[in-house]
Amino acid sequence: MTLLARFGVTAPGWLWLLPLALLPLVATAQRRVPVPSLALVPADGLSRLVDAVLTLAGMAAIGFLVLALAGPRLAGESVARTGEGAQVSLLIDRSGSMNETFAGRQPSGAEESKAAASRRILEAFVGRRAHDLVAVSAFSTSPMAVLPMTDRHEAVRAAIRAIDRPGLEATNVARGLGLALSQFGPGAPQASRVLLLVSDGAAVIDRRVQPLLREEFTKIHPTLYWLFLRTAGSPGLADRPAGEDSPQAAPERHLDLFFKSLGVPYRAFEAENAQAVDEAIREIDRLERKPIAFVERRPQRDLSGLAYGLAALALGLLVAGKLAETDLAGRRPASREAAPGSAQTTRRAA
Amino acid sequence: MSPDIVYRLRGPAAGPGPGAHRARDTGGLGTFRDQVPFWRHPDARRIDLRATLRDPFEGTVVRRFEQSRALEVWTLVDVSASMRFRGEGEAWALVTELCTALARSATRIGDAFGLVACGARAETLVPASRRRGTVEAVADALAAVVPGGASAAGLAQAAAGLSGRRKLVVAISDFRVPAPVLAGLFEALQGHDVVPVAIEDGALDAGLPAFGLIELEDLEGGGRRRVLMRPSLRARWLAREAERREALRRLALRHGRPPYRLAGRFDGDDFSRHLLGTAA
Numbered sequence: 001m002t003l004l005a006r007f008g009v010t011a012p013g014w015l016w017l018l019p020l021a022l023l024p025l026v027a028t029a030q031r032r033v034p035v036p037s038l039a040l041v042p043a044d045g046l047s048r049l050v051d052a053v054l055t056l057a058g059m060a061a062i063g064f065l066v067l068a069l070a071g072p073r074l075a076g077e078s079v080a081r082t083g084e085g086a087q088v089s090l091l092i093d094r095s096g097s098m099n100e101t102f103a104g105r106q107p108s109g110a111e112e113s114k115a116a117a118s119r120r121i122l123e124a125f126v127g128r129r130a131h132d133l134v135a136v137s138a139f140s141t142s143p144m145a146v147l148p149m150t151d152r153h154e155a156v157r158a159a160i161r162a163i164d165r166p167g168l169e170a171t172n173v174a175r176g177l178g179l180a181l182s183q184f185g186p187g188a189p190q191a192s193r194v195l196l197l198v199s200d201g202a203a204v205i206d207r208r209v210q211p212l213l214r215e216e217f218t219k220i221h222p223t224l225y226w227l228f229l230r231t232a233g234s235p236g237l238a239d240r241p242a243g244e245d246s247p248q249a250a251p252e253r254h255l256d257l258f259f260k261s262l263g264v265p266y267r268a269f270e271a272e273n274a275q276a277v278d279e280a281i282r283e284i285d286r287l288e289r290k291p292i293a294f295v296e297r298r299p300q301r302d303l304s305g306l307a308y309g310l311a312a313l314a315l316g317l318l319v320a321g322k323l324a325e326t327d328l329a330g331r332r333p334a335s336r337e338a339a340p341g342s343a344q345t346t347r348r349a350a
Numbered sequence: 351m352s353p354d355i356v357y358r359l360r361g362p363a364a365g366p367g368p369g370a371h372r373a374r375d376t377g378g379l380g381t382f383r384d385q386v387p388f389w390r391h392p393d394a395r396r397i398d399l400r401a402t403l404r405d406p407f408e409g410t411v412v413r414r415f416e417q418s419r420a421l422e423v424w425t426l427v428d429v430s431a432s433m434r435f436r437g438e439g440e441a442w443a444l445v446t447e448l449c450t451a452l453a454r455s456a457t458r459i460g461d462a463f464g465l466v467a468c469g470a471r472a473e474t475l476v477p478a479s480r481r482r483g484t485v486e487a488v489a490d491a492l493a494a495v496v497p498g499g500a501s502a503a504g505l506a507q508a509a510a511g512l513s514g515r516r517k518l519v520v521a522i523s524d525f526r527v528p529a530p531v532l533a534g535l536f537e538a539l540q541g542h543d544v545v546p547v548a549i550e551d552g553a554l555d556a557g558l559p560a561f562g563l564i565e566l567e568d569l570e571g572g573g574r575r576r577v578l579m580r581p582s583l584r585a586r587w588l589a590r591e592a593e594r595r596e597a598l599r600r601l602a603l604r605h606g607r608p609p610y611r612l613a614g615r616f617d618g619d620d621f622s623r624h625l626l627g628t629a630a
Contacts, residue, residue, distance in 0.1 A: 030565040030576070036432030036441075037526040038568040038575055040554065040594070042586045050563065051576035326562025326579065328437055328553040 003074070010071030017066045024058030029318065030325055050321075057317040064311035072303040079296045083131030086192040086288040087149060089222070090122065091180035092163050093199035093229075094138045095171045099164075102273050103232050114229045115164035117274040118198050122160045125281045126153055131292060135183035138163060139176025149183055151296070173197075173255060174205040174213065181216045192290040193222035200229040202255040204247045210258065217262045224259055225284050226268040227277065228252065236270055352447070352618035355455040357518065357625040359421060360543045360606060364515040369420025370459040377417035385411045421461040421518055422478045425449050426508045426535075428523030428549075429467045431569040433497040435524070437553030439614040444549060445522055446492045447616040452520065453488040457481065463488065467495055468504030468523075472511065500570040502527045509538030522547045525598050525609070532598070536605040545625065546602045546609035548595070555591050558584050 009015065035041075098115040100106060107113045112120075126134055136146040136159040147159040177197070184193055205213070217224075230236060237256045247254035259266045269280035363371035376383055378396055385401055388410035401411040427433075427445055435441045449465060456463040457480055464478030465488050475491040476484060502523060512519060519542045521535060536544065551557075559579050567574040577583070595611075602609050607628040610621065 028565060028574070030563070032565050032567040032574060034435065034569045035554065035566045036435045036524050036569055038566060038572045039526060040587070040591060041566060041575060041577055042583065042590050044577065044583055044586075046580075047575070047577045047583070050578045054576065321563055324561075324563040326559045326564050328557060328559070328564070 006075045006077060008073055008075055009067075010073065012070060014066055014070035017069075018063065020066065021059045021063035023062060024055050029058075029322060031327065033328055035328075054318065054321045057314040057321075061311050061314035061318060064307045064314065068304045068307035068311060072307055074301040074303060076300040077298050079298065080293060081131075081296050082291055082293050084289050085129050085131035085133070085292045086194045086290060087133045087135075087184055087292070088129075088194045088196060088288075089135045089137065089149070089180045089183045090160070091176050091195065091197045091199075092118070092122075092136070092138045093171060093176075093197075093201070094140045094144070094163065095199075095201065096140075097200050097231070098229075100231070102229070112274060113164065114200050114231075117277055118227070118229065119160055119164045121274070121278050121281050122163075122198070123157055125285060126156050126160065128285060133292070135180070136160065137176065137179045137183060139172055139179070141172055143172070143176045143179035145179055145183070149185055171199065171201055171203045173199070173203050174209045177213055178209075178216065181213075181220055181222070184220050184222065192288055192292065193220060194225065194284070194288050195222040196225045196227065196284065198227045198229065200231060201234075202251040204251050205255065205258060214262060217264050221264055223265040223288065224262070224267070225280075226256070226259060226266075227280055228268060228270045229277065230270050230272050232272060237268055352451045352616065353622075354458065355452050355618050355625065356622040357423075357455070358629040359516070359518055360629050361516070363419040363421050366422070366462075366515070367420050369418055369461060371419055371421050371461075373417055373419035375417040375419060376414040378415060380415040380417050383414045383416045386414055388412050420480070421456075422464065422515070423452065423456045423461050423518045423520070424464045424466065424478065424512055425452065426466045426468050426472075426505055426519060426521045426523075427492070427495075428502045428505060428521075428527075429469045429495055429497045430500060430502040430527075431498050431571070432502075432524055432526060433549065434569055435551060437551030438557060439551060441524065441549045441551070442492075442497060444612055444616050446489065448520075448522065448547065448612065448621070449492055450485055450489050451616070451618050451621075454485045457484050465491060466504075466508045466511065467491075468502055468508050469497075469499045470501040470503055472504040472508035474511065500572075503531050506531050506534030506538055509535060509542075512539070512542060517542045518545065519543065520545045520547055522549065522612075524549045526594075532601065536601060540605070543607070543629075544602070544605060545607055545628075546598070547612050548598065548609045550611055550613040552614055555588055558587060560584055 099113050101111045101113055105111075107116070126132070130153070131151070133149050133151050134147075134153070134156040135149040136156060138144045138146055146162070147155055150156065180195055180197070228237060235241065235250060235252060237252055239250070239253065241250040241253075243249060256268055259268070269276075269283070271277040271280050359371055362374040363369070364373060376391070378393055385398055388397065391412045391414055393412055396413045396415075398411045398413045402409070405411060427449065433441045433445065453463040453465075460480060462478040462480045463476070463484050464474065465476040467473045467475050475495070476487045505521065505523060505527065519539055521539075521544060523546075525532065525546065525548050560581050562579050563576060564579055565574060565576050599608050610624045
């Protein structure tokens with residue numbers, strides 16, 4: 001849409017006054033000094049320029065004032081643009097253990113909880129990537145849709161800032177994943193899609209839910225990153241449990257296996273401290289850089305301030321012109337007394 | 351009341367009757383001029399006895415005397431709108447003052463005074479007359495005139511009405527007229543003694559401001575123009591005015607007298623000095 005097509009006014013009735021802007025062509029605020037003939041004035045380019053500028057300033061002052069009264073605005077619009085980024089669906093664990101430090105304790109003093117560290121690092125991640133569409137979901141016992149897919153990074157950062165609030169109890173990965181997948185809208189199929197799961201533990205995914213999830217993953221085909229915030233001393237993704245190797249005994253390992261079997265690009269990061277989290281995020285940042293088409297929404301803009309400003313500028317010029325005004329030296333004010341007066345004296349003389 | 355204006359015609363006067371100006375006519379009264387043989391001026395009352403006796407050829411010698419004549423003084427007044435200009439002086443007031451002073455002076459010594467207003471066409475306001483009341487007629491006529499109109503072409507036409515004997519013609523204008531009108535004026539007044547009086551104003555030359563924005567309006571309807579005064583423009587303006595004045599002076603001198611510059615205030619004595627000084 002061109003700029004002109006988007007332009008509009010709130011009160012078009014005022015625009016009937018616009019012809020008044022032609023007034024400076026015929027009238028002037030300067031004092032007019034009559035001279036016998038303009039032929040006696042030498043041609044002067046600078047004077048012509050000043051004249052043109054002052055006349056235009058007069059027209060602009062009236063024109064912009066009228067326009068400002070009418071309330072000019074630029075209508076909002078949606079612009080399709082291409083940038084570098086991805087659709088990122090953040091899925092964040094809000095279970096109670098996230099409030100502990102990487103050492104598995106309540107944070108004290110300068111220590112940072114896992115939630116605070118991931119909040120800090122995710123915030124920086126979102127800030128670095130200007131064109132990403134980001135959705136935020138959280139899960140504990142049940143999933144929470146925090147923020148739909150959006151390019152409003154202020155909102156995204158606000159959503160991320162909220163994740164270090166004290167978490168809830170359990171960890172229900174399966175429903176969280178379902179919600180995070182549903183955050184990818186139907187749009188922009190060619191964009192790269194990233195599902196970033198941040199959690200410090202795992203849970204068993206019900207065998208009945210597994211096919212559904214598998215189907216969803218196949219349909220949407222996101223790149224899956226699992227940022228596993230590993231508490232010191234807890235089993236890693238590759239550690240086989242000593243006893244029975246069942247999903248109940250080693251949920252992390254079996255979730256990892258489940259992800260690997262999905263057939264989507266998948267990578268897991270095991271982070272045992274804040275620095276490792278940071279490195280993992282940087283890695284993701286580096287990997288997910290593909291062209292993405294996104295829609296930028298521009299809000300309606302009120303232009304009356306601009307119009308008033310321009311009018312004020314023009315008025316300033318006019319005032320400067322008025323202040324610089326001068327007159328012929330010793331010019332007498334108009335009076336018609338002289339002629340009859342001298343006639344009187346001659347009559348007396350005669 | 352300004353003093354009488356003293357004037358003299360360039361060359362001999364040829365007025366309609368006896369008056370106050372030297373003329374080529376000779377007669378039996380007036381200033382002694384020369385002695386001629388009796389056959390050239392057979393006036394037995396003016397025989398110069400001593401000269402006749404002294405003449406070795408025994409001729410008879412007669413004295414001749416200069417007959418002074420009256421004049422017609424005509425004033426051609428530019429009544430275009432530019433004469434409404436008010437600067438340091440008031441152009442129309444100056445014109446009125448000069449005309450009434452001249453009319454009074456002329457009628458006092460028996461000369462006739464006439465007034466022609468020249469706008470787009472010439473109009474005789476006061477026919478030439480020696481009557482004492484001419485001054486009032488002139489003052490009333492000038493008071494009734496409101497200068498207007500863009501053209502002063504009447505200046506050149508007015509001359510056509512001034513045929514006949516040699517007259518003193520005072521042309522009062524600001525002479526900001528097209529060159530053909532100016533040339534036509536002097537051409538048409540060839541036979542007369544023309545005194546150009548240029549109405550000027552100090553406000554339009556020495557009194558010009560050095561700085562500032564000034565919006566000028568042409569009195570003759572030539573539009574308006576904003577001018578940003580600054581020393582360089584002022585210098586150009588003055589140079590241009592001086593050039594115009596010089597051109598007028600050269601044209602006028604070719605036809606007789608240089609123009610008289612009337613600016614600010616009318617000084618009758620000064621005008622007299624000009625009239626006498628340029629009459630030779």
